[in-house]
Amino acid sequence: MRSKIIAGNWKMHGSKDSVTALLSNIKSNFAASSPQLIVFPPYVYLEQVQQTLKDTKIQWGAQNLSANEPGAYTGEVAAQMLLDFGCKYSLVGHSERRSFYHEDNILVAMKFAQAQRHHLIPILCVGETLQQREQGLTEEVIREQLQAVLLLQAGVQGFRQAVIAYEPVWAIGTGLTATPEQAQEVHQFIRRELAKQDEVIAAQVSIIYGGSVKAVNAKSLFAMPDIDGGLVGGASLDAHEFVEIAKCIN
Ligand code: PEP
Numbered sequence: 652m653r654s655k656i657i658a659g660n661w662k663m664h665g666s667k668d669s670v671t672a673l674l675s676n677i678k679s680n681f682a683a684s685s686p687q688l689i690v691f692p693p694y695v696y697l698e699q700v701q702q703t704l705k706d707t708k709i710q711w712g713a714q715n716l717s718a719n720e721p722g723a724y725t726g727e728v729a730a731q732m733l734l735d736f737g738c739k740y741s742l743v744g745h746s747e748r749r750s751f752y753h754e755d756n757i758l759v760a761m762k763f764a765q766a767q768r769h770h771l772i773p774i775l776c777v778g779e780t781l782q783q784r785e786q787g788l789t790e791e792v793i794r795e796q797l798q799a800v801l802l803l804q805a806g807v808q809g810f811r812q813a814v815i816a817y818e819p820v821w822a823i824g825t826g827l828t829a830t831p832e833q834a835q836e837v838h839q840f841i842r843r844e845l846a847k848q849d850e851v852i853a854a855q856v857s858i859i860y861g862g863s864v865k866a867v868n869a870k871s872l873f874a875m876p877d878i879d880g881g882l883v884g885g886a887s888l889d890a891h892e893f894v895e896i897a898k899c900i901n
Contacts (some may be wrong), residue, residue: 653857680894692771707837713738719765739771775815806848822861828865857886858877873901
């Protein structure tokens with residue numbers, strides 16, 4: 652049975668007060684153990700999140716991590732530091748990291764490996780731009796994004812303890828959502844790619860969808876056989892909406 656996951660990527664939003672309010676609303680409105688809720692606050696709120704969520708079933712993680720061991724890397728945050736604040740997960744390769752901070756497939760694969768080296772579960776974000784989709788390159792782009800991780804990890808074993816998020820770049824923060832069928836097609840493709848190396852791992856890895864997920868479209872997306880939940884950006888800043896999205900998963 653694959654884990655069902657609803658993850659909230661807060662991006663660069665929040666304040667001490669808004670974090671307290673958001674988490675207390677989520678806590679009082681969602682107590683079920685499935686789906687697994689995970690929040691990804693900005694680094695500076697991790698301690699507050701840890702304190703607030705320590706006796707709950709909700710998990711938390713980082714939006715990014717350094718590919719390096721602790722050292723002279725100004726502005727970076729090491730995996731060990733994330734563990735210090737109780738993180739269990741880290742996003743790697745979010746499209747905003749890839750586009751604004753020029754993270755390429757190799758760096759993303761290094762971050763994936765670094766997370767696992769320190770027993771953090773990476774959530775690997777993959778997805779195509781609108782131009783790539785229109786040129787018929789979706790599968791090729793995603794294959795390359797997966798291949799980088801597969802090569803650096805010496806195969807598919809790295810996906811035993813990992814999550815994949817399919818996030819079409821054209822759907823992130825735009826209000827455009829992939830149709831359930833479009834998303835299912837890519838999720839199935841990702842599973843098939845992994846199955847070429849290991850059918851069991853491919854069947855077990857959770858693949859979540861991200862890109863303008865809202866309560867109004869979540870149910871039909873999550874009804875698809877290869878969609879195991881959602882990575883939610885904007886809507887995760889609204890406790891009611893986030894919880895309603897979580898309730899859309901069976
Ligand atoms: C995201 O940031 O990963 C995301 C999917 O954002 P949004 O839900 O706002 O499109």
